[in-house]
Amino acid sequence: MTATLLSTDPVLAAFAEEVGESGPIAIVGGRTRWENGGALVDGTRTIAAPSGIVEYIAEEMIVKVRAGTSVAELHASLAERGQVTALPERGGTVGGAVAVGQNGVLRPMRGETRSAVLQVRYVSAEGKIVTGGGPTVKNVSGFDIPRLMTGSLGTLGCIAEVILRTNPMPAQTRWFASNDADPFAVHRSLLAPGPILFDGSTTTVMVFGHAPAVTEDVMMLRTLGTFTECEPPPDATGHRWSLSPRDLQTLDVAAVGAFVAEIGVGIVHASNPQPPTPLAPDVRVIHDRMKAEFDPPGRLNPGRVVGLR
């Protein structure tokens, strides 16, 4: 029997039972991104996903964790072995972070959420436990259900458990700030910088790695401006804009309002919301078909629509 075939975990079976086979249903995580995708239809039953770390194999750099586990709890356990995942730490659950699919500001160092999910187990609209992907760090066996589920806002299945890739934490992480540096020059000049945040006047940058490499980066920073070491910046809040790295060079400051931009990435945390851009009609057709295939009765997260931004 292989590792990927049907789950025998009674906790997942109980969750499948709870999801059932009919009636509108949504999974609640930490409610930190509850409004994404629009409001839930009234009368939708809400339940929580099961929680707990099922198996953590630090030597394999993988962890199997139930969706209701908080990211904070997961990361606290991994930290004991000097590891972490790409999931953003914003007070939510693992299942929520995967369903929303966004990245944290540490993305340049930790990688993308969508690439961190190796295997996903979810309860389908028909109430069945379905597995996609596999437990190994490299895998091209069949269609990429984990990537489909990541960012699907729970509209295609109720995520119950995932296997995530873990990363070793770097030997050093240090933050520096400058009021006179060009953030784009910082991005061009450093080999593999961590996050570079810019709010219109201050550039805050993280450098990481082995001590000698960090020292080299700091020396480079000093050639680009007056940098002083600082505390990690507070979590960026506000509305989230998704732009291209180049768009940031011509950012319309009046449109975004107060902002913190992730240089080299393209995310802008802003006081104003990003104007919606509908999906191209042909792409929308595929989305609608995908939803109809995975959730024929339309019972999963009714009211929420993916691709509305």
Next chain:
Amino acid sequence: MSILDRLRGGRTAHDVDPLLVELQAALTPERVKMDSAQRSLLGKDASMFEGGVSGPICYPTSTDEVVAIAKIAERHGRAIVPRGAGTGLAGGAIPLGAPVVVAMTKMNAILEIDEENGIAWVEPGVINLDLTRHLTPRGFHYAPDPSSQQVCTIGGNVANNSGGPHCLAYGVTNPHIAALEVVTATGEVLLLGGLDAEPDGYDLRGVFVGSEGTLGITTKIAVRLTKNRPGVRTLLLSFATIRDAANTVSAVIAAGIVPAAMEVMDQKITRAVEHYVHAGYPIDAGAVLLAEVDGAEAGVDIDADRIRELGIANNATEVRLAADETERALLWKGRKTAFGAIAQIAPDYYLHDTVVPRSKLADVLDQIYEIADRHDVLVMNVLHAGDGNLHPLLIFDGREDGVMERIQAAGEEIITASLAAGGVLSGEHGIGVEKQPFMDQLFTSDDLDHQNRLRRAFDPTCRANPGKVLPMGHSCADIQQLRSVPTGVWG
């Protein structure tokens, strides 16, 4: 039959196929091939699979032409099968049921290098190594480096989510693809993903990568650029046993080091390679580990030293650090010509591809040697050990009586042993037709049903590369029927 008729593929002038006429009108007569030599060549790929039957072969030069091909094929009720360089090892590009083959090799332009967005737009027919060569002077490269990179195409890499030695630290193809232009089987043009940080909607770009041509044809690809690393250290560690080499790999990962590459070669392949290219590999070692770390010049020695220590702690008999770029290139030449070296030993080989948890590598390798012994088959192992990706090479002479049955039987047992160790069917070659029969050992019926739903959302009429990946009973295509070409269908 006149000479002219022969040139037309053995058919006579009065039964001109309307499909062909339309395709030739949409492209040019020269870029729609129908001769039997071409059709027989493109009926195969680099896999062992026979039985492919190709219909007309089109060489489009633009997205519009691909759209036209898709629409014409649809009108004639024919499937379309995209094809790159034909180096796939799982039979993904093998045409089943005389489909229209869409060979993407003439769409091979590097369209734009956009350093500010960290991407390059390329056409799918661009050769992997050509892209990296093009980027190198600007300080970048394209990270995934399959061993076939001198010939395989970026479109084929996208379709198979290909990997390579340096994908341990940098990841396989998927994370390196920002956006894709895709033509569906019904001729719609989709832009999947985007250059913005978090493109909205389902991650259809992520889903398309690795879909083996079954969701449509990609006609334009935004690949991510990776900055070249100034500091590189390449180590060659020798061991008495492959178990010691495998244990070193596990120890390195457990120590929190993710090297750029960790490749293991067993004694037989090491000897074959050394004999072939004189790379300076130790021929008396039971196995060698080629490990590479890269990054800023300051700092790489820390990881290199640590790998040396871990190797010694795991009984390395010799640890050599490449002294300069020449030695480094030579060590890699050895690894990258492994397949060429095999040709010196026997005319044929079957290259397998499974993944197991890293900690199970040594055990599964033991089983592989035992399986090969029992079936009286020569096996050599060269593996992307860092991510548990096994590549057992079964070496044989196809003219020998009964050898194919033995190769087949040994291969099946290797796959089963990998799955039993908690592994998966493929790390980088894909499922194609090769591993279809094993899919239900890895997935339940419901799992496969959901994979088919994903597929149907893109291709409801089941006309993009039908009969691949999903097994009989879960595929939208009638695989049986595809394999028995109806009489009268010539192309």
